[in-house]
Amino acid sequence: MAKKFPPGRCTHCLNFFDKLTADHVFPKSWYPESTPENLEKWQIPACHRCNEEYGKIENDLLQRIGLCLDPIEISSLGITDKVLRSIKPEYATSKKDRLHRQKKREKLIRSLMPRNQVPQEAFFPGFGAPSDRNILGNFVVRVPKAGIKALAEKLVRGITFIVDNRFIEKSHFIDLIVADEKSAQDLIEIIRRFGDQYHKGPGIRIGRAVAQDNIDSAVFEIEIWRRFRFYATVEPRESS
Numbered sequence: 001m002a003k004k005f006p007p008g009r010c011t012h013c014l015n016f017f018d019k020l021t022a023d024h025v026f027p028k029s030w031y032p033e034s035t036p037e038n039l040e041k042w043q044i045p046a047c048h049r050c051n052e053e054y055g056k057i058e059n060d061l062l063q064r065i066g067l068c069l070d071p072i073e074i075s076s077l078g079i080t081d082k083v084l085r086s087i088k089p090e091y092a093t094s095k096k097d098r099l100h101r102q103k104k105r106e107k108l109i110r111s112l113m114p115r116n117q118v119p120q121e122a123f124f125p126g127f128g129a130p131s132d133r134n135i136l137g138n139f140v141v142r143v144p145k146a147g148i149k150a151l152a153e154k155l156v157r158g159i160t161f162i163v164d165n166r167f168i169e170k171s172h173f174i175d176l177i178v179a180d181e182k183s184a185q186d187l188i189e190i191i192r193r194f195g196d197q198y199h200k201g202p203g204i205r206i207g208r209a210v211a212q213d214n215i216d217s218a219v220f221e222i223e224i225w226r227r228f229r230f231y232a233t234v235e236p237r238e239s240s
Contacts, residue, residue, distance in 0.1 A: 025158035033078030035201035
């Protein structure tokens with residue numbers, strides 16, 4: 001059930017609105033079927049425009065990354081099947097829906113590339129090794145970095161609002177860090193020693209450590225479906 005928020009600021013653009021929508025920090029469609037039914041799915045206040053724009057980004061990422069997951073892994077159970085159903089015209093409920101599904105299908109097909117044509121360093125960490133249960137076989141799908149960056153910013157803002165009931169003001173910026181566990185070891189160690197862990201069912205895990213001398217600065221580790229993992233920092237902008 002969607003929460004009702006009073007007039008106030010949008011978590012994302014920080015502007016004031018008389019009417020705010022409820023935006024799920026992690027999209028409802030991203031929770032695997034193994035998620036407990038009684039799990040609270042975090043919601044934050046957002047203006048209609050931000051909610052709609054992030055919804056498009058999240059849907060596009062789900063379509064692409066969902067095809068690269070293990071369909072029977074407990075932490076991503078049902079995600080791949082959900083993506084496949086969404087691009088199959090036979091599941092359409094109307095002519096318009098059929099055309100929409102066909103367009104999504106064609107868009108995904110255009111994003112595919114033969115695996116042997118992609119250098120290893122171009123793979124997102126955690127997705128470089130081929131899997132026998134990956135439905136793409138010898139193909140890989142391109143994922144826009146801009147989409148991942150936008151998602152990281154949204155999640156960091158949303159988690160900060162939920163945990164601290166605070167906004168990330170324009171005096172600070174959010175930086176996306178894409179790295180494997182070995183390269184991100186220093187960040188991981190900081191979070192393990194000084195941070196907190198939050199689990200939203202088997203498919204979502206968050207690690208977060210806040211700077212002791214500045215509560216507005218923080219380090220995040222976000223892991224979704226056990227494979228899609230990235231890091232982010234919140235840091236003050238340099239004063240001019």
